[in-house]
Amino acid sequence: MEGTIFSIIPALVMLVLVLLTRKILLSLGTGIIIGALFIHNFHVLPAIQEIFHVFIIIFYADGSIQIGNILLLLFLVLLGIMTAFLQASGGSRAFGEWMMKRVKTRTGAQLMTVVLGFIIFIDDYFNSLAVGQIARPLTDRHKVSRAKLAYLIDSTSSPVTVLSPISSWGAYIIGILAGLFATNQVTDIKPLEAFIKMIPYNLYAILALILVFIVIYMKFSIGPMYKHERKALEKDELLSSHRMPPGDLSKTFTAHAGGKSYQLFIPILVLLVITIISMYATGLQASSNNASIFEVFANTDVNLSLFLGGISSVFVALVFYVRLPRPRASLSKIVKEGTQTMIPAIVILLLAWMIGSIIGTLETGEYLAKLVMQANINPAFLPFIFFLIASIMSLSTGTSWGTFGIMLPIxxxxxxxxxxxxxxxxxxxxxxxxxxxxHCTPISDTTILSSTGAGVHHIDHVVTQLPYAFIAATAAGTGYLFIGLTGWTLIGLLVSVVTLFLIVFTHQLLFKKEAIS
Known part of the structure; x- marks a missing residue:
């Protein structure tokens, strides 16, 4: 069933189950089982072996240990431990109180989150996790739901990094373009120049960022997000259930009375600085002599850099904690609780990697790409068609980078x-x-890490973000049709922005609800 229409079924079943049951582990597990059965023509024993195999290759494949995956998992553990130190030391509480004196509105708290997302543009993983740690104390105190926080994080992290040439995403894309242009003898434009000229055509990323500001300033809370925001504001319920989500230890430790805001700020600053320095150093080491900044970031080892930044920040947070008079929680408890709180996120990430491997074996992406190659389509519709196919592929496989690698050459x-x-x-x-x-798939690394950074249940983030993603995508699709049919780039961008506002205003008129202030 590899490379056929049946290869879409496991991903489709998983997505439908997510929406119907809101049980992410059940949905991912079902998708893995169905995919394994499809690979082996419904022979149970080989399917079980396939499931075991895709789990093992996360840690060991092709005769070598998968260091990158292990380092990312260890970074999540370190993040949990750091969060525990920040909570137990009183640093999170003190920072929240310090910011409350300066940011006095819910709008300001949300805007600060977005500004941080723009500033930390170097990598989407780091953006998702760091912004959540910094913004959460403030948004909690202003009764911004964790689902809204996760949306703000996710809708700035990937869009910002994919628009920036000096980022892990930008460098990766420029590297792909360089190879494609050389192979196809495209000499009239350089890869970096092409990337920059492609920015106005990256309509979804631009519109997603615009929509974030619309959501903040127009208080545009729709669908499940409206319910989350109502509960947060009226009942002070930031989460949909009392079950502790990954990355949240606010009810586990009693904050130390002597905590200071720098006990949160400095460990996160260390995380930021060490991670960026490590990204540059590892990229420089893997690049040729006299390499450009873009080549350096194309070759950086993000997971190793995150691990080095994580272990450095944990050490700084530890030093601050042990210097407190009469610390209330033991170091062993902090390490234990910090590690345990990240286990759900790690399990979801492992299952996401497993189903990604299953879908790769089923050649779902290749099947979708083959449809494009075989179809006799009017060239004017190609931007819209490729937008649609790339969306489906990324949604099914859970990987933007994999979609870039398959669809850009085609x-x-x-x-x-x-x-x-x-x-x-x-x-x-x-x-x-x-x-x-x-943005739509529950098996995306960035989506999972945005949930973790915000301290929200993953399924709540997925469901609440979907309406906003589809609004931006609808407006983007209109823009691509206009650009393809007319060739007018800036007017096409303007049409998509106008369409976005029309959708928002139309929704506000048709579904009048009391605004959430």
């Missing part, structure tokens, strides 16, 4: 044959579709 091949003038719009549409699908 887009270049198709456009060189059909209409080279639409090359950059179509490549921009691929990037946009990959980010849109990434």
């Amino acid at each position: 887009a270049v091949d198709v456009l060189i044959i059909t209409d080279i003038s639409l090359l950059l719009p179509t490549l921009g549409a691929v990037l946009a579709g990959a980010v849109f699908g990434d």
Whole structure:
């Protein structure tokens, strides 16, 4: 069933179950089992072996230990331990009180979260986790629901990094373009120049960022998000249940009365500085002599950098804690509780990697790509078609980077044959579709880590973000149709922005609800 229409079924079943049951582990597990059965034509024993195999290769594959995966999991553990120290030391509480004196409104608290997302543009993983740790004490005190916080984090992390040439995403994309242009003898434009010129065509990323500000300033809370925000404001219920989500230890430790705001700020600053320095150092080590900044970031080891930043920040937080007079919690309890709170996130991430591997074996992405290659389509519709296919592929596979790697080469091949003038719009549409699908799928690394950073149940984040993602995607799709049919880039961008506002205003008129202040 590999490479056929049946290869879509496991991902489709998983997504439907997520929406119907809101049980993420059940949905991921079902998708893995169905996928394994499809791979082995419903023979049970080989399917069980396949499931065991895709778990093992997370840690050991091709005769070597998968250091990168292990380091990322260890970083999550370190993040949990650091969070425990910040909570037990009173640093989180003190920082919240300090910020409350300066940021006095819910709008200001949400805006600060978004500004942090723009500032920490270097990598989506780091963005998702660091912004949550900094913003959560403030948004909690202003009764911003954790689901809203997760949305703000997720809808700035990937869009910002995919629009920035100096980021792990930008460097990766520029590297792909360099290889494609060399192979196809595209000499009239350089990879960096192409990336920058593609930015106006990355409509979904641009619109997602605009929509974030609309959500904040117009208090545009819709669907499940409205319910979460109502509960947060009226009942002080920031979460949908009393079950502790990953990354949240607010009810586990009693904050130390002598805590200071710098006990939160400095460990996170250390995390930021050490991670960025490590990213540059590892990238420089893996690059050629006289490498450009883009080549350096294309070769950086993100997971090792996160681990080094994490262990450094934990050490600083430990030093601050042991210097407190009469610490209330033992070090062993802090390490234990910090580790335990990250176990749910780690389990979800492991299952996401497993189903990603299953879907890769089923060649779901290749099947979708083959449909594009075989279809006889009017070139004017190619930006829209590639946006749609990249969205479905990213949604199914849970990986933006994998979608870039599959769809960008196909887009270049198709456009060189059909209409080279639409090359950059179509490549921009691929990037946009990959980010849109990434925002919708529960198996995306960034989506999982945004939930963890915000301290919210993962399924709550997935369900509440979907309406906003589809609004931005609908407006983006309109823009791609206009660009393809007319060739007018800036007017196409303007049309998509106008469409976005029309959707928002129409919703506000048709579904009048009391605004959440």
